[in-house]
Amino acid sequence: MPSLQLNFLVTCCLLYPTFIRAAAPTGATIEPAATYDGGYSNAGELRLRIANGGAGQSGLIGAWANAFINYSVKELKQEPFKVGWYLGDTTQSLNFLSTGAVDIAVTYNEAAELQVLNSGAATEREYGFRDHFLLVGPKSNPAGLDPSKDDVLSMFSKIVTSGNADAAVPPTNGTAVRFLSRFDKSATNIKESQLFITIGQVPWALAYSAWYHQYPRFPLQALQAAALLDEYTLTDRGTLLSSPASVTDTVTIFKAGSDNATDPLLNPAHVLLSARADPANEAVWKAFMTWVVAADGGQKVISEFKKNGQVLFGAELSIIFDLIQRITMITMTATVEGHLFSAPRNYFAHASDIFASAFSLPSFEGNSREGTCDESPLVLEGICRADFRGLLRVMYPLHLGSYGDAKLTRVDWVSALKLSTMWNFRPIRQRAISALDHEWEPVEGITLGKAYKVPEWLSRGYHQLVARSQPITTDEAAVIGLETAVRLFHIREECKDDCGREFRVIQRMEQNFGKELEEVRAADAVYNSSRCCDEESNA
Template structure:
């Protein structure tokens, strides 16, 4: 049987316009935005910016594949200089431990709740995400006891991997008083610990509901998208339960591979320079990755963001 275990590793090395350099200047850990290509777009643009605008010697940027929990672990263990993560509470613990020189809002991603077009749980277009979760639980339990004679049974695919997506779907279930992952596991709750693109492909093949993000959805193949329906999509509203904010954690200065580049990257992430087609926020606004419709995968970070006191 083929293993479904996730593998965390150095996945890509970016050179900007300077392919002849091998000196590593910055190491970034992230999951979904790395798979969609945004981390690479950031890396190449930042390298060119530093060389052409700041007269820095050419360097490379490494991308380490890891979900939110693993990316934070990489940062704590000094394996990376930057972690792009999606859970403010987890990020707060790293900040409180004195391990960060900067904590920034990188961009807005958005969760999508998707599932099979046959819709065995009978989700309604006007249902809230919490009502949808209740219907999944109710019909999942009913159909586990008495399977339908035709069509798909209600099943939910969880990445079950401590990723931001797994944390968010757990939050949704907890808000309705449910813990389907607890012993004995709910029969309709499918634990599938893979990275975003692979998990969404599995849900499409198996006809299961799942939580994914807009960047992953738009980066998926038409074949995957054709087998699923979007039942609820997150917005830019900061109170939306399905908003998926991406934050940029910069390691404390003494843990950075290159302190000058670490500080410069923190400044560049928040830059929006449309005149020179530059800055982290400009890249976010224009980035379409592999989206078939060439829609931007993400939206720019809000201005003047500060971590919430409750974090």
């Protein structure tokens, strides 16, 4: 073994325990890996805490922080302050977010993010930027990967096959096939695990695969190790471009992620806001969540952020769709919580009397009609920015066709249902109800059924609380109201020993909640007979 590799391994062994202790802090007393002041020597206290791994190591979090501080001072007239970056992989960053140790987490795993969002630990989630996973390895390519023919799953299969063969009979000349895994619950580790599982392999399980090298370090250090040890590994574009030439010159990219939403190597980053963000700095983190997705704010920083002369990350896809939309259709501009949006004007005007009236108002001499340009936007008061973005995410496929099978979350669909009910957009309302059907716990169904006039959810929720074996809990009673809970309790007691129980439950439900259900059914009928035409004719 070359002396350089031997020295590197000895160093890793000596530092490994220190790394484990330093990389797993929890609670609210962690220290930032770096602080940024926007270039202001008189910057005050730290007022925003952001957790992230790879993008922080590449310098993007610092670029965001400095640009946001300058924006806050110049545009929001705030005193200079500091922003802290807290180093953590996706799992650690979400843990920091949940405990209130940080205000913001920038992470890379949709399932984990939605779990945190649905649990209430995060209150907002925005698409921040696009990174891309890369499968890299030694230039000698001992596994014989063929970028011109192999997809990423075929490449992983070759690594497994060759790794097993070399472990059984070590090569007498050349390099044995090995794969370096960060093995640290990071988004990269989760992604490589998904790829191995997809081809039916679990090399980390007993009996442990000798070619599977577990190396729990952060992205830059893991890539450096793979380069020095001539091992294949999964990394990301930002990490590779942030690495020194001593690393990049010794590895080959065998497969790189694209912007296709179905590409398993696409690595989107989302920005999440903690439910326990420091209330003393509410104005700062609220402003950041708006700024970070703005085309002239955080997205501009992303489009200009370079390493070795190359842009590392891609802007949020909706920014691209917004540009396409402006070219291909008549648009309206609107501001929601101070953020400027562009949306398909014809659909809004045709589908809703509210917007039709707004667009028909005459313009004053010398002024543009409200909603027709960025300088004179339609101001939508009382609307949550996250809800409006969710509505547009659902709306775009209706009018622009498919753009890579965009993934719509339950949060997106609830936002679309909320605003389509408010503004009477029948096609979107119907799609949202269909997409969300059968997903609710009883209390959720009751609450949303009442709020958005969906009689099936309301009726089903009541019926489930009566028919199930376990009693109504105190928390459930607090949500649906004490009077409703008592009425449901009486129905449960009256019907529990009835041989014709199902019929009796339905009968008693109508007696107790018939008026409420009829009102919701009537409201739903109004939406279904509205002036809005079918979505196909509106497109």
